[in-house]
Amino acid sequence: MSKIPHRLYLTEEQMPKQWYNLRSDMKEMHDPMINPATMKPAKPEDLYPVFCEELARQELDSTTRYFDIPEEVLEMYKVYRPSPLVRAYNLEKALDTPAKIYFKFEGNNTSGSHKLNSAIAQAYYAKEQGLAGLTTETGAGQWGTALSEACAYFGLPLTVYMVKVSFEQKPFRKAIMETFGSSIIASPSNTTNVGREILKKDPNSGGSLGCAISEAVEKAITSPNFRYVLGSVLNQVLLHQSIIGLESKSAMEILGEYPDIVVGCTGGGSNLGGLIAPFMQDKLTGKANPRFVAVEPASCPSMTRGKYAYDFCDVGRITPLARMYTLGSDFIPSANHAGGLRYHGMSPILSKLYHDGYMEAVAVEQTRVFEAATRFAKLETILPAPESAHAILGAIDEALKCKESGEAKTILFGLTGTGYFDMTAYASYTEGTMTDHIPTDEDLEKSFATLPEIPGIQ
Ligand SMILES: *Cc1c(COP(=O)(O)O)cnc(C)c1O
Numbered sequence: 001m002s003k004i005p006h007r008l009y010l011t012e013e014q015m016p017k018q019w020y021n022l023r024s025d026m027k028e029m030h031d032p033m034i035n036p037a038t039m040k041p042a043k044p045e046d047l048y049p050v051f052c053e054e055l056a057r058q059e060l061d062s063t064t065r066y067f068d069i070p071e072e073v074l075e076m077y078k079v080y081r082p083s084p085l086v087r088a089y090n091l092e093k094a095l096d097t098p099a100k101i102y103f104k105f106e107g108n109n110t111s112g113s114h115k116l117n118s119a120i121a122q123a124y125y126a127k128e129q130g131l132a133g134l135t136t137e138t139g140a141g142q143w144g145t146a147l148s149e150a151c152a153y154f155g156l157p158l159t160v161y162m163v164k165v166s167f168e169q170k171p172f173r174k175a176i177m178e179t180f181g182s183s184i185i186a187s188p189s190n191t192t193n194v195g196r197e198i199l200k201k202d203p204n205s206g207g208s209l210g211c212a213i214s215e216a217v218e219k220a221i222t223s224p225n226f227r228y229v230l231g232s233v234l235n236q237v238l239l240h241q242s243i244i245g246l247e248s249k250s251a252m253e254i255l256g257e258y259p260d261i262v263v264g265c266t267g268g269g270s271n272l273g274g275l276i277a278p279f280m281q282d283k284l285t286g287k288a289n290p291r292f293v294a295v296e297p298a299s300c301p302s303m304t305r306g307k308y309a310y311d312f313c314d315v316g317r318i319t320p321l322a323r324m325y326t327l328g329s330d331f332i333p334s335a336n337h338a339g340g341l342r343y344h345g346m347s348p349i350l351s352k353l354y355h356d357g358y359m360e361a362v363a364v365e366q367t368r369v370f371e372a373a374t375r376f377a378k379l380e381t382i383l384p385a386p387e388s389a390h391a392i393l394g395a396i397d398e399a400l401k402c403k404e405s406g407e408a409k410t411i412l413f414g415l416t417g418t419g420y421f422d423m424t425a426y427a428s429y430t431e432g433t434m435t436d437h438i439p440t441d442e443d444l445e446k447s448f449a450t451l452p453e454i455p456g457i458q
Contacts (some may be wrong), residue, residue: 012078015081018066020242028356034310036318046320059235073121080108087100088380102259104247104414107418109146118236122147123151127156133156134157134229135217137163138160139162140421140422144177145177157183158182159182160183170421186207198315213315232268232269233324237270238350263394264394265341265389267387295361295393296362296363296390298437298438303351307451310322310454311328317329322345324346326346328447328448330344330447333437337428369386372392373392374430383418391415
């Protein structure tokens with residue numbers, strides 16, 4: 001048999017023309033999003049003040065199996081997609097494993113991550129609706145950059161609330177977003193009520209993702225014809241990210257391959273939700289039985305140590321309530337370099353699948369993550385984002401299990417992005433000053449105590 005190439009790119013004709021809605025094949029739907037004003041399941045109209053109308057409809061549509069990707073979105077996808085499916089020959093060899101390791105690399109665009117896949121879709125629908133502009137938040141900066149790229153392309157003004165610690169630590173992230181024409185505000189800020197409240201309590205607050213979300217939502221609601229967009233967690237984002245899984249599946253089919261294990265890192269769950277979507281469809285419909293492994297940071301362990309409960313998506317408690325694995329919306333993870341994984345909650349779709357036993361989750365310490373990242377960079381020449389390196393570590397651990405058992409399994413993992421803006425973290429690993437922060441049970445109990453009470457539910 002001829003050797004499989006290192007990198008496989010689909011042709012333009014082979015690229016998916018539709019997104020796949022995983023909810024349509026779930027045996028049981030996740031619990032509905034709740035409107036905190038009425039305490040009733042949210043209707044699309046309830047979401048219109050905050051979200052674009054088409055995106056609100058996608059958010060609540062659990063039956064339409066495939067959505068046509070709009071022509072304008074496909075055109076922009078073609079600028080940086082397909083992303084390659086890569087066989088990690090060098091890593092396999094170094095691990096001396098009988099397993100075959102593939103990864104889907106999403107770092108080939110300026111945001112350096114998969115986030116552009118949803119940013120383009122969201123900016124497109126906003127433009128279609130004739131909106132005056134968008135607001136959003138960004139933690140590590142990838143989402144803010146991705147949305148800046150997308151808004152620049154569609155000619156929409158964008159205001160980004162950037163978590164203050166990142167704003168101060170990553171001045172070049174800000175400079176990139178400004179290059180694309182966005183306005184960047186360090187959060188907490190004095191431009192919103194939520195921000196002013198937080199600053200009153202703690203003038204030196206470094207901010208958090210939950211706080212930046214509250215500010216961005218408030219700004220959208222109070223600015224005429226603006227809406228808010230979010231880069232993860234939501235069903236619509238997982239829908240757009242299904243492009244990752246659909247491309248992966250087609251590429252593997254061409255190679256005559258099918259994964260036994262699919263591994264991904266989880267912050268809010270969008271890349272993993274997108275990567276596993278068509279494979280999970282096979283599992284749900286009985287066509288195949290792959291395993292799915294979510295890898296999260298031990299410092300922010302929402303799936304492995306969180307509660308499956310209704311919670312707000314933000315600190316200011318102005319977003320709708322979702323039932324998900326959560327550490328509590330007040331949970332502020334201690335300093336962890338994988339900024340994109342520092343979120344208290346988890347996609348309701350992945351939460352439900354995990355709760356029902358269709359997938360597994362593991363939590364890993366960041367020093368081990370950077371060890372895997374550094375090893376991978378040397379072998380495969382890609383300097384991974386710290387977030388992505390969680391998936392690398394997960395895949396390595398699975399490949400080593402194969403070595404022990406002698407099983408030649410096929411592993412697929414999501415390499416979500418590059419880590420060029422995370423060199424402070426890499427430096428602290430190389431210098432040996434990096435430490436692992438793991439919350440105690442007491443820390444978590446404190447934060448669980450603040451979960452909202454939902455009459456008749458919890
Ligand atoms: C944001 C981000 C993540 C985590 O977000 P998910 O929604 O869980 O996918 C992972 N990797 C990179 C590179 C990111 O930017």
